[in-house]
Amino acid sequence: MQPIVVCNNLCHEFQVAGGTIQVLKDISLEIYPGELTMLVGPSGCGKTTLISVIAGLLRHSAGDVFVLGKNIAKLSSMELLKLRREKIGFIFQQFNLLLGLSSNENAAVPLVANQQSWETAQAKSNALLTQLGMGNHLEKLPRQLSGGQQQRVAIARALVHDPKLLLCDEPTASLDSQSGQTVMKLLTELAVKPDRAAIVVTHDPRIYAFADRVVHMEDGRIDKVEQGKEAIRLQRH
Amino acid sequence: MMRVAFKMLMQDTAKYLGLILGIVFATVLIAQQAGMAWSVILMSVNATTSKTEVDIWVMKPNVEFVDTPESMAEVCLSRVLSVQGVQWAVPYYTGAGMLRSVDGLFKSVSINGVDDYTLTGAPSKDQMVMGNVQDLAQPDSVLVDYIGYRKLYPKAEPKLGGEFEIGQRRCTIVGIYKSKASFSGLPMIVTRRSVAVALARETLNSMTFILVKAKPGIDHRELADRISSETQLRALSRDNFVEMNINWMIKNSGIIENFGITVAMGLVVGIVIVGQTFYMFSVENRKQFAALKAIGVSNSVILQMLLAQAIFVAVIGYAIGIGICSALFYIMNLSPDSSLVGLFLPDTVALATAVIVIVMVILSSVVSAWKVLTVDPALVFRG
Ligand SMILES: Nc1ncnc2c1ncn2[C@@H]1O[C@H](COP(=O)(O)OP(=O)(O)OP(=O)(O)O)[C@@H](O)[C@H]1O
Numbered sequence: 001m002q003p004i005v006v007c008n009n010l011c012h013e014f015q016v017a018g019g020t021i022q023v024l025k026d027i028s029l030e031i032y033p034g035e036l037t038m039l040v041g042p043s044g045c046g047k048t049t050l051i052s053v054i055a056g057l058l059r060h061s062a063g064d065v066f067v068l069g070k071n072i073a074k075l076s077s078m079e080l081l082k083l084r085r086e087k088i089g090f091i092f093q094q095f096n097l098l099l100g101l102s103s104n105e106n107a108a109v110p111l112v113a114n115q116q117s118w119e120t121a122q123a124k125s126n127a128l129l130t131q132l133g134m135g136n137h138l139e140k141l142p143r144q145l146s147g148g149q150q151q152r153v154a155i156a157r158a159l160v161h162d163p164k165l166l167l168c169d170e171p172t173a174s175l176d177s178q179s180g181q182t183v184m185k186l187l188t189e190l191a192v193k194p195d196r197a198a199i200v201v202t203h204d205p206r207i208y209a210f211a212d213r214v215v216h217m218e219d220g221r222i223d224k225v226e227q228g229k230e231a232i233r234l235q236r237h
Numbered sequence: 238m239m240r241v242a243f244k245m246l247m248q249d250t251a252k253y254l255g256l257i258l259g260i261v262f263a264t265v266l267i268a269q270q271a272g273m274a275w276s277v278i279l280m281s282v283n284a285t286t287s288k289t290e291v292d293i294w295v296m297k298p299n300v301e302f303v304d305t306p307e308s309m310a311e312v313c314l315s316r317v318l319s320v321q322g323v324q325w326a327v328p329y330y331t332g333a334g335m336l337r338s339v340d341g342l343f344k345s346v347s348i349n350g351v352d353d354y355t356l357t358g359a360p361s362k363d364q365m366v367m368g369n370v371q372d373l374a375q376p377d378s379v380l381v382d383y384i385g386y387r388k389l390y391p392k393a394e395p396k397l398g399g400e401f402e403i404g405q406r407r408c409t410i411v412g413i414y415k416s417k418a419s420f421s422g423l424p425m426i427v428t429r430r431s432v433a434v435a436l437a438r439e440t441l442n443s444m445t446f447i448l449v450k451a452k453p454g455i456d457h458r459e460l461a462d463r464i465s466s467e468t469q470l471r472a473l474s475r476d477n478f479v480e481m482n483i484n485w486m487i488k489n490s491g492i493i494e495n496f497g498i499t500v501a502m503g504l505v506v507g508i509v510i511v512g513q514t515f516y517m518f519s520v521e522n523r524k525q526f527a528a529l530k531a532i533g534v535s536n537s538v539i540l541q542m543l544l545a546q547a548i549f550v551a552v553i554g555y556a557i558g559i560g561i562c563s564a565l566f567y568i569m570n571l572s573p574d575s576s577l578v579g580l581f582l583p584d585t586v587a588l589a590t591a592v593i594v595i596v597m598v599i600l601s602s603v604v605s606a607w608k609v610l611t612v613d614p615a616l617v618f619r620g
Pocket residue numbers: 014015016023042043044045046047048049050203
């Protein structure tokens with residue numbers, strides 16, 4: 001099985017006043033389709049930086065990163081945009097929905113950005129939102145929705161164009177534990193498919209149980225990797 | 238994505254309305270003031286442009302403006318007539334006088350004397366509201382322009398046969414004609430030149446212009462040049478005469494400066510309001526645009542979205558603004574004795590305002606677009 005993401009000796013440093021700080025140190029990692037990989041570790045250890053590099057939002061300093069077989073260092077910024085637009089779905093801690101658009105329209109944006117007609121896009125996002133239990137809130141604006149509902153709209157937006165890679169940064173951090181559980185349950189049900197990989201950054205131990213694999217980071221390095229849902233669950237109980 | 242752009246634009250209703258209000262304000266200020274300025278300037282040439290049968294205007298060489306002419310000797314007419322290419326040439330008199338109405342009120346009027354024999358330079362048939370131009374043949378008969386009539390008799394319905402004195406000479410109204418407002422705003426009296434000279438209490442030699450028709454096929458400018466060089470008078474084709482008067486107005490009336498200040502103010506206020514609102518839009522929506530970029534929307538599409546937003550509000554704001562402005566001009570013309578009668582919104586001004594407003598809005602939006610275009614999409618992961 002081909003991995004969706006491969007990092008070989010990935011390093012990243014930020015230029016700051018008074019020098020550089022090494023944020024990612026020699027990361028080697030493979031992410032496979034059909035799996036939900038959680039990236040966990042203390043604040044500031046580099047989790048967000050790592051998925052930003054994988055998403056092509058940040059150009060890394062050294063090492064190789066392959067996404068869907070492509071060496072992203074060799075891609076132009078237009079090619080990176082296209083990769084993100086067509087193959088990657090995003091979920092953010094702050095939802096980042098467009099405030100002037102209804103749920104249905106928000107979730108349709110990636111399709112519209114991919115040149116699909118407004119009507120087709122609406123129909124697809126409508127179906128997905130209904131699956132996510134948002135059928136009664138299709139016309140509502142983000143400000144009329146609770147956090148958990150907004151995150152469900154965000155899930156629909158992340159999945160509507162059937163991406164091969166799903167990147168989530170702290171998807172439950174802004175939610176109460178009840179909504180967090182619901183969101184993760186829906187996410188695992190809908191997002192994990194044989195041809196898609198999902199990476200979820202979190203430091204919320206209550207949701208570890210949804211992972212197929214947990215990658216622990218510490219100070220820019222990978223500390224340990226736990227494999228298999230059962231193993232994770234056993235460790236917790 | 239344009240649909241997305243419009244929804245984003247209207248998400249903040251208060252700012253959206255503020256933006257449109259700013260554009261409306263700028264449009265009204267610019268179009269209204271520029272319209273007044275330009276229509277006042279055009280008023281100075283209304284009398285000239287309306288005499289379409291006249292190809293060339295001849296005057297004393299030192300005359301700079303149609304309302305400040307000088308008398309020419311009667312012999313000038315025969316000299317002009319003798320220039321090759323002249324079909325006909327007639328004398329024309331313009332001057333001013335004091336009108337005394339039956340109830341003893343005094344009013345300044347402008348007096349226009351047309352050729353006694355041909356009545357050339359008198360209003361056309363189409364311009365007549367009442368009466369007949371030919372009736373000028375009757376002794377001491379005059380035509381009065383409609384706006385002027387309303388100024389002279391604010392309460393009475395227009396009718397013929399009314400009498401008044403000018404220069405202690407009694408005259409009778411035999412016709413009322415429609416004309417565009419004049420620069421002086423005075424009621425206009427049209428009569429035969431022999432009568433006009435008497436009304437204005439001039440002595441001899443009262444001929445301020447010679448109106449010339451060129452023979453068919455003769456170039457007006459060339460003929461004007463020929464008349465100038467052969468008679469030592471100043472002869473100008475109608476277009477050049479209009480141009481001379483407009484230039485004189487621009488240079489000497491101070492209109493451009495006076496109105497220009499307000500126009501510039503409108504522009505500055507517009508740029509400030511519109512620019513600032515766009516800037517706030519951009520700053521507040523940075524995260525939303527960052528999310529779009531993360532999702533894979535390119536800068537060029539985002540720029541198109543911002544431009545579409547700008548053009549959209551510019552068109553709406555301009556349409557409302559120009560509507561308000563036309564209404565203002567309409568209201569100004571409602572009362573016949575107001576000094577604002579005759580002011581209007583010239584098409585050129587409406588068009589120029591459209592260009593100015595749209596450029597202003599696009600520029601303001603492009604400047605603040607910078608904030609959006611340079612936003613780092615990685616921002617979406619940061620709180
Ligand atoms: N643009 C930047 N410039 C300079 N330093 C940065 C930048 N972005 C992140 N850092 C630093 O890099 C380190 C890793 O940041 P990162 O956001 O990847 O951590 P994280 O694991 O996601 O933390 P958290 O759990 O708090 O979100 C931190 O020390 C942070 O201060």
